[in-house]
Amino acid sequence: MITYRHDVNGEIITVYVPETDADLREFMHWARNKPELALDTETTGLNIYADGYRLRTVQFGTAREAWVIHYELRGRFKEAADYVLKRCPRFYIHNAMFDWLVLDAYSEETLESLAPRTVDTKIKAILIDPRAPEEGGIGTALKPLSAYYIDPSAPDTQGDLTAVFNSMGLTKENGFARIDLRHPTYNLYAGLDVIYTFRLNTCLDAEHVRLGVRPALLAYEHEIAFMCAYMQRAGLVVDLDYVDELRPVLRQEEEKFAALAAAWGVSSVNSGAQVAEALQAMGETLTERTKKGALKVDKDVLLPLADLDRDWERIGARDPNPLAEAVLRAKRAGKWVTSYVDKFADNHDAAGRIHPTLNPLQARTGRMSISGDFAAQTLPGSDWMIRRAIVADEPSHIIGRIDFQAIEMRVLAALADVRRMKAGFCDPNPDPSVYPEGFDIHMYTARLIKGPGATKAHRKLFKGAGFGKVYGGGIKTIAKQTGASEAEISRAVAEYDRAFPEIKRASSKWQREARARGCVTVTPTGRILPLDRHRMYAVVNYKCQSTARDVLGQAMINMRDADLLQFMKLPIHDEIVFSAPKADAKDIAHEFEKCMRMDLFGVPITADADLGGYSWGSLYGAKV
DNA sequence: AAGTTCACG
């Protein structure tokens, strides 16, 4: 047996690395009646479903002892780890989703068996402070948390390992796969990680009690994490034939317009400086500047020069600048091919599925994000072309989605108790001659302020003003976003404030309460959200965005209870994308709707299903 | 690594 000793906050801890059958028996004996263990894995990398991926070690630990089991050696090593994985009643894991999915794919354990026995220390930490160190928080990685709660001299096990890799001619990317399984630093740090995780759990519990973090919130987040892991494991099917057809089309488009741009001396359409210089040489005047003072040449600047509106339709206001249009088209085709099409082609697993990395508590407000192989939240929605590449689970399935209607406005009405907004949302029978497609809060607002003669233009104006309120925007920004004049917006905002005076009052009250608590606001689910001192006005947005996230979270819990998890593919802020057998899709969609409909402090939360065809693109206009 | 741009809710 190899053993390492290390100082953790003045105490000597031991890391055991079994080598023989006798060592492994000792390990199993040690683990035998332990009611709880910290758990971690070391693997070849982060792309769990990539070809040749390996689970290298599984570590178990308490406050003073850790065991590093060389799972990669298989045989008795694997058996010993599997034995303890199966028997231990409770595991503490930092960022459990990753280890769940690794163990699900490469050990005898399953996600379904591990999740109910897991306490995730990262979730606990996020419920105390979700911020990264750069944002003024403690951070949510094991290293900053260990340094803060346990031992200021805790080693940066990830960072130090990178240095070890570099000294051996390896890199951060290939080091975890190639380092010798017996390397001392690798094993010591593998052991330290579980010891820190075990100790961290105790510290975080005390902090939860001190701050009053509700155990129900913690349990709920573990449920959500399980559901996200389930969706990540399932992945989505890529239509690889379509991808192969689409790539050359987009590449040709990119090259065609890049060549046009080159005629004006722009060798790279992604170089803002080159584009700005060439446009000025053509006689265009550029006025907008970036934060650092460079001339701005983004889409908002280029579209008007190309005489195109935001939907890329001809305006007819001027002679289109051909360079502006070429740059726009080349950049769009280039982005679509590299950010989407190539990623679909490169990142699918052996079964042709692509696995999004779901981050259930990513944003400061608790919102989820999707990153990695398939950043599914940010696929272009203006065109079906990209989404057409993602298809239903089976040929007999269809893709559908259920989305909340105006969720953030409803949450605002509920939390700020906006009387007339609530009255609108609560109206059981909105006049179909006014609202042919169901109640619409922005039209309702326009009619409230302008009377029954309110037009679509009024609706657009007050929609802008409404979002301005939720986001905390000023007159200037709202004007720029909506395209209306500042005078027009300033009048609209004043009218809006008169119609819904509770919003301003709530903002002041929430800011006052947040200051009294040390610049944090607490949401109805008990989430503690830190605010930036110089942006306290953002409290309205934080509370609404965060509560909307938890409305989706509650809906997700309802879905699991209704046995709908098997159909769920993606959570996208205010919608759930699903794949279901075509024959039952209508009924299933109806069940989803029921799960999403609820009451929030007297405001009805409503949801509508949209049934598509075989591809996700069908919901955006694709024929298939 | 920072800055800019573009994709989404």
Added chain:
DNA sequence: ACGTACGTGAACTTT
């Protein structure tokens, strides 16, 4: 006293 658009992920160029 006044006013501040919110939250993400990813690619590419420049430094």
